[in-house]
Amino acid sequence: MEQSAKFNCRKCGKEFLVIAQEQAFYKQKGIPMPFACPECRRGRRQGLRNKRKLYARECGKCGVMLESTYPPDSPYTIYCEKCYFAEF
Numbered sequence: 320m321e322q323s324a325k326f327n328c329r330k331c332g333k334e335f336l337v338i339a340q341e342q343a344f345y346k347q348k349g350i351p352m353p354f355a356c357p358e359c360r361r362g363r364r365q366g367l368r369n370k371r372k373l374y375a376r377e378c379g380k381c382g383v384m385l386e387s388t389y390p391p392d393s394p395y396t397i398y399c400e401k402c403y404f405a406e407f
């Protein structure tokens with residue numbers, strides 16, 4: 320009888336369950352069992368999204384250097400926190 324199997328995540332070491340249907344699916348497809356827990360698998364995708372490149376930009380008002388996710392050639396003028404809040 321097939322049961323859920325426990326695996327240790329290779330990334331965070333946490334135990335996670337792979338249900339029988341999922342195991343059967345992997346076996347059927349001939350692909351190896353997952354090596355990362357669902358959180359890490361999800362996290363990897365999220366991580367990619369979060370790991371946006373930061374660009375050194377100048378505040379459009381006072382010229383202080385800051386980091387922005389907007390590249391220098393983007394049409395947005397960026398402001399440092401101080402100037403940004405001073406605007407409103």
Ligand SMILES: [Zn+2]
Pocket residue numbers: 328329330331332333355356357358359360
């Ligand atoms: Zn994990």
Ligand SMILES: [Zn+2]
Pocket residue numbers: 378379380381382383398399400401402403
């Ligand atoms: Zn500023």
